[in-house]
Amino acid sequence: MNFNFLSPVSDAVLAHNELLSQQALGRKLKIHSKQNGIPDLDGVKVAILGVLENRNDVNYIGGELQFDTIRKSLYALFPGNWHTSIADLGDILKGDSVDDTYFALKTTLSVLLEKKIIPIILGGSQDLTYPNYRAYDTFSPMVNIVNVDSNFDLGDATQPIKNNSYLGKIILDKPYNLFNYSTIGYQTYFNSQEEIDLMEKLYFEAYRLGEISKKINLVEPVMRDAHIVSLDLKSVKASEVSTKQKYSPNGLDGKEICTIARYAGISNKVSSFGIYEYQTSKDDDVTAMLVAQIIWYFIEGVNCRIKDDDFKDDSNYQKYNVLVEDDELIFYKSIKTGRWWIEIPFLPDVNNKLKKHTLLPCMHDDYVEASHGKIPERWYKAYKKNSF
Template identity: 70%
Template sequence: MNFSFLSPISNTVLEIIQDLSVHAIGSKIRIHSEKSGLPDLNGVSVAVIGVLEQRNSSNSDVDLHFDNVRKSFYSLFPGSWNTTIADLGDLKPGETVEDTYFALKETLSVLISKKIIPIILGGSQDLTYANYRAYDALMPMVNVVNVDSNFDLGDASKPISDKSFVGKIILDEPYNLFNYATIGYQTYFNSQEEIDLVKKLYFEAYRLGDVSNNIRLVEPVMRDANLVTVDLNAVKASEVSLSQQVSPNGFDGKEICAIARYAGISNKLSSFGIYNYKVSVNDSATSMLLAQTLWYFVEGLNGRVEDDDFSKDKNFQKFITLVEDQELIFYKSLITNRWWVEIPFLSTVNNKLKKHALLPCALQDYKDACSNIIPERWYKAFQKNSI
């Protein structure tokens, strides 16, 4: 595997490893160092990559590094994990932002094809576009979940930025996006035109207040995600260092860690990124929050259960309801008690959609169907299939 774009982690991070407990993550992780080179990836299931690109961010005047994040993460103790983690170091900015996109796309494509889940620590969130393009040769359709206070649709006629990368994902060929969901959006940060466009495209949007009131809303959405991108600006100011503070409202530390754990549990998810990290002299709170978010993501990976094999009757129960003359077929896993609902095919031509026949849902969706209420997730997926 060619990872020539990656540079080793800094010696300041390596120095702290010597003082860690032999049981700490830093004593167990495989590290890309200047002395030893890239680590052996045989048996590795998670790879951490820092991307030092932030030219399309409003915070590009501050030098970016992830030394403090690594120090915090390495100092934590793993759970009862069977996961082998590698830290592949940093991808430095190319001559142009497009060069960085290319290098990141190529690196992620190799990792994902080898069943190694990349965790991207980023500068600007427009790097999600390169992450998305890494799937071009790997799968026909991609589901993206963005944990963010903004939709990031932006103006497609203007150059890409960390506030407009989703618009580029939607409009650029090849058209591989099946579903886009935003977790934690705040209405006053989004124009009504963007809100209307999200509805028109049958994308999913979950307001901050709704998610905070019921964090379980996130689980079915994450279960259907291939790629999850997290904007640290979605975290409220009281949880992070001064340079990271954006808004008094947002997710608290416990909520962002719970969301990361749901992402890790998802059997479909194959890449995870955290972006818009801002370095400061006093950033211990932010770096530790990132470290704990990574910890909970890996904890989720270790809690994955293969419960979506519906070829064996003993693994599930099937429920059929009738809603407004539409037959809805639900499946409940007898292994985990998680739910799915069947999406009927309206077109035999578009073979790209065949993998989306079963949509993750919640018990409440089944209850709504029994009360003659069409579940919103089902309705949006059905409409996309009919286009």
């Protein structure tokens, strides 16, 4: 098994773990240690993985990362009524170059994805989303990415990759595997009008912070369609985190970011989850505990996954046909969970990204809007993107 790039969890964390209650999460994990090596991953569903790489941060001025404080906070939490086996694989250290780290991360994630293990990646800078995406090259012809962020991170793809421009690289680099990209919680004043226009032109989805704070369940159908979720801690407002982590007085609060993490966990499609832009500092207990709770809620979501998207059996769903102008919209509602989908039609005459009819997760509100003669925006964007 190719896990040569992993360095074990530190002895300090393991010693701290020994003092915890037998019921604590840390006592139930399979942990990569110096003494015992990589744990047996048979039956493991979720694996935690640190990546100590932040050299492509635009503000990088040296300084080392460590995730010991996050691990101590996470290990001390108590698990829910979980049936999921969890491993902590330790950290990928900085390579001689950033490309070496990318290669190590991509290789490690490929092994985990092949074994159907969901990695929770602790970063470093958010450009690590790029090797995470490239790990899917051999698995999935079309990948959907959701970025929980105050910025779009489009940047200039002709320039070397940075943590504020990795998306341009994802869009323009071959093989072209990106189908959809969504940003949750963006703040307009952190994004140029050109970037906002480009998001529109590419029919990507973007949800403003105000929209999300007003109606957090908007996030659920977006996450239900995601393969990769990349969470930037800069999306969290300054009052929720410790000194070095503070970025903006506006942002998602602790409860909202944990709700979003749980929605990501519940999604049957999400197969990797990254938390990026963590800044190590002496007073980072609050941020470390927030990251630990984000991880906790993601794992809680994974435990609550329900297979409700089998549409081969008519008894699993109800079907609704709605006529809006000249379009017939077809909705499906799962009898098991009450979740909704809308059909994106196959267009045989165009250069189609889809090979057949496909179902896009949506909300009951979309069905209600369609019943009142309004085409849901998510359907419109997916339809137009499919018509390129």
